[in-house]
Amino acid sequence: MKKYNNLTATLALAKASFRSIMRSPSAVVFTLAFPLIFILVFGFLGGGGTRIDVGVTPGSDVNNPIMGMLKKTGMIRLVKDKSNAEFDKLLEKGNVDAMIDVHRKVNSAAYSVNVVYTSASRDKGGILKSVLNNIFYDKTLKPTVAEIKESTITGREYKTIDFILPGQLGFSLLSTGVFGTAFVFLSLRQTLVIKRFFATPVRRSSIVIGEGIARIGFALIGALFIILIGHFFFGFTLVHGALTVVNMLILATMGIIVFMGFGFIISGIAKSESMVPPISNIITLPQFLLSGTFFSIEAFPSWLQPISRALPLTYLNDAMRKVAFEGLGLWDVKFQIMILLLWGIGIYAVAVKVFKWE
Amino acid sequence: METKKAIISVKDLVKKYDDFVAVQGLSFEVYEHEIFGLLGPNGAGKTTTLEIIETLRAKTSGEIIVDGFSVDKQPQDIKQIIGVQLQAAGYYPNLNLIELIELFAGLYGANIKPMEMLEKVNLQDKAKAKYKALSGGQKQRFSIATTLINQPKIIFLDEPTTGLDPQARRNLWDLIKEIRDAGTTVVITTHYMDEAEQLCDRVAFVERGQIIALDTPDNLIDQLVNSGFERKKEVKKANLEDVFINLTGQEWRE
Ligand SMILES: Nc1ncnc2c1ncn2[C@@H]1O[C@H](COP(=O)(O)OP(=O)(O)OP(=O)(O)O)[C@@H](O)[C@H]1O
Ligand SMILES: [Mg+2]
Numbered sequence: 001m002k003k004y005n006n007l008t009a010t011l012a013l014a015k016a017s018f019r020s021i022m023r024s025p026s027a028v029v030f031t032l033a034f035p036l037i038f039i040l041v042f043g044f045l046g047g048g049g050t051r052i053d054v055g056v057t058p059g060s061d062v063n064n065p066i067m068g069m070l071k072k073t074g075m076i077r078l079v080k081d082k083s084n085a086e087f088d089k090l091l092e093k094g095n096v097d098a099m100i101d102v103h104r105k106v107n108s109a110a111y112s113v114n115v116v117y118t119s120a121s122r123d124k125g126g127i128l129k130s131v132l133n134n135i136f137y138d139k140t141l142k143p144t145v146a147e148i149k150e151s152t153i154t155g156r157e158y159k160t161i162d163f164i165l166p167g168q169l170g171f172s173l174l175s176t177g178v179f180g181t182a183f184v185f186l187s188l189r190q191t192l193v194i195k196r197f198f199a200t201p202v203r204r205s206s207i208v209i210g211e212g213i214a215r216i217g218f219a220l221i222g223a224l225f226i227i228l229i230g231h232f233f234f235g236f237t238l239v240h241g242a243l244t245v246v247n248m249l250i251l252a253t254m255g256i257i258v259f260m261g262f263g264f265i266i267s268g269i270a271k272s273e274s275m276v277p278p279i280s281n282i283i284t285l286p287q288f289l290l291s292g293t294f295f296s297i298e299a300f301p302s303w304l305q306p307i308s309r310a311l312p313l314t315y316l317n318d319a320m321r322k323v324a325f326e327g328l329g330l331w332d333v334k335f336q337i338m339i340l341l342l343w344g345i346g347i348y349a350v351a352v353k354v355f356k357w358e
Numbered sequence: 359m360e361t362k363k364a365i366i367s368v369k370d371l372v373k374k375y376d377d378f379v380a381v382q383g384l385s386f387e388v389y390e391h392e393i394f395g396l397l398g399p400n401g402a403g404k405t406t407t408l409e410i411i412e413t414l415r416a417k418t419s420g421e422i423i424v425d426g427f428s429v430d431k432q433p434q435d436i437k438q439i440i441g442v443q444l445q446a447a448g449y450y451p452n453l454n455l456i457e458l459i460e461l462f463a464g465l466y467g468a469n470i471k472p473m474e475m476l477e478k479v480n481l482q483d484k485a486k487a488k489y490k491a492l493s494g495g496q497k498q499r500f501s502i503a504t505t506l507i508n509q510p511k512i513i514f515l516d517e518p519t520t521g522l523d524p525q526a527r528r529n530l531w532d533l534i535k536e537i538r539d540a541g542t543t544v545v546i547t548t549h550y551m552d553e554a555e556q557l558c559d560r561v562a563f564v565e566r567g568q569i570i571a572l573d574t575p576d577n578l579i580d581q582l583v584n585s586g587f588e589r590k591k592e593v594k595k596a597n598l599e600d601v602f603i604n605l606t607g608q609e610w611r612e
Contacts (some may be wrong), residue, residue: 004438005467012464020452191448198414199442200465200508201434 009202013210014217021180021218030175031222035168039230042164051235052128055079055087057101057114064102064111073131074235091118098128162237165230166320167293169223169248170313173255174284176219181263182276184211185355189267194357204357216256223252239327247323247330251337255316258340261347268354287313312343365390365512365543366411371420373406373567380406382567384420388512393534393544395558397551403567404547405445408514411545412442425511438466441505441513443498445547449489455500456485459507466508479503479533494521502533512543519553524602531557552599555579 090096101114117125230236238244291313319336366388373381381403388394409415413433422429459472479499562572
């Protein structure tokens with residue numbers, strides 16, 4: 001007789017489950033639409049959505065701290081390598097919002113900055129004006145390179161999106177993990193799909209692992225999507241670029257595995273599908289509100305903070321922010337990872353007890 | 359059936375649900391390459407017996423051997439050589455029939471062409487349909503297709519023709535006979551006696567968890583006739599089902 005292959009069975013299940021998830025509207029809404037709506041709202045509120053295109057006048061000095069500072073605001077994109085004639089056309093249409101020309105002053109360390117705005121893009125010109133004023137106004141009179149350099153170093157602006165996105169990502173992972181897993185296992189059990197599976201040689205572990213692979217895969221695709229949209233449309237900071245993304249996805253994997261444990265527990269204790277949302281909300285809502293999804297937990301009253309600091313999502317959010325914005329490595333957030341791990345052990349210890357197959 | 363080699367042997371099978379004894383010491387054998395019918399009223403214990411043989415339920419006591427494998431010690435081996443249609447079962451949500459067959463092929467580790475499986479039960483036109491969108495009869499046919507994926511030695515069909523129209527029923531009989539002729543042993547339950555008479559090589563009557571008769575349909579009928587039984591009403595040369603078939607044709611209905 002041919003040897004039975006557990007891996008084939010597991011992968012067949014993962015594939016089936018993944019297809020099913022992709023076709024289930026609620027999964028897509030929870031994982032993608034919700035977080036994206038919040039990111040959109042906060043992205044625009046926080047100004048992260050504005051992008052100003054500033055043309056660099058041909059012949060302008062480009063290797064100066066001023067250009068660097070403009071770039072670091074995250075709002076301004078410098079357009080280079082075009083002729084004066086081309087720039088004139090772009091300015092006229094408002095495709096470029098302003099022109100900038102920087103020259104070192106004769107016999108001085110100071111720079112003179114010459115900015116031309118366009119009436120085709122008045123509001124963006126206005127924003128640029130205030131940005132320039134904020135950064136340079138006083139210094140243009142008597143600047144020293146040292147001063148500017150100093151502000152460049154600490155000048156990485158912490159934008160709203162940098163706070164909001166990791167929180168939304170964490171919450172997306174939490175809801176997919178909890179709701180998705182709970183619904184799937186409860187309904188597979190109740191509609192006797194699992195019973196039919198048991199008439200095949202498939203192992204129980206293959207069913208759990210196959211489902212897990214599909215859900216993790218789906219959640220990671222969602223996470224990647226959120227990160228990329230945040231980065232390219234709202235200027236979400238990824239300090240080390242792709243490496244940061246990879247680190248975030250590793251954290252996301254840990255998070256979703258822990259959160260799926262809640263889902264296994266709920267599928268075991270819920271008597272019907274209508275009981276899933278209320279029980280799931282008991283788990284997800286407090287974390288949504290208290291784990292620093294929208295506000296830093298430091299802003300909470302001190303009696304509330306210990307509760308916040310007990311929740312797993314708090315640590316996932318914290319680790320995500322540190323990795324994404326501060327550019328820390330995974331080893332630097334080992335404390336957060338350890339707490340998540342402890343939660344995972346606890347949750348799965350309970351899940352093994354209450355999970356039902358029939 | 360000349361060889362009469364038993365492929366399933368059930369000895370003193372007992373199943374208790376708490377205090378209720380659903381199966382009370384059943385013993386029977388199913389021979390290789392036959393269609394074996396389990397007949398009996400609702401609640402007699404047919405499904406319970408089948409699912410114990412299929413390793414889906416635990417028995418209280420007794421001994422069951424399926425193709426040399428013991429249900430206690432080698433359930434995995436048994437699962438690989440049987441195909442199972444459950445009286446009540448569901449299929450993975452949001453997948454079409456082809457995808458479901460692919461899934462089962464993976465679960466059985468079988469290498470098959472999904473479309474060919476669907477053709478066997480005349481569902482090729484529904485390949486892209488979801489299971490939920492099938493009619494009752496189509497669902498039954500799909501369930502039977504899933505039992506054939508691993509080219510099993512034995513298939514178990516629990517009321518496969520319930521809810522089917524007369525044509526579909528007849529076509530399913532043909533399919534089941536084909537399966538038997540291809541060398542597969544078939545164990546079937548049904549509430550239709552005409553079906554059992556047409557289809558089954560041997561039948562067992564089960565009541566309250568006990569076998570009250572076991573023989574070929576012919577022998578059982580002869581015994582009854584010999585005991586002096588007569589039908590109350592003279593049978594006409596045709597019945598209403600013949601009228602139905604005659605009026606509506608022989609083909610599968612989609
Ligand atoms: N899970 C269960 N728990 C308790 N009692 C059960 C269970 N399953 C079946 N029974 C009981 O065992 C008896 C036999 O049930 P079973 O389903 O085997 O009958 P059956 O012969 O298949 O009937 P039907 O023709 O209606 O399908 C019934 O009285 C039923 O109520
Ligand atoms: Mg039954």
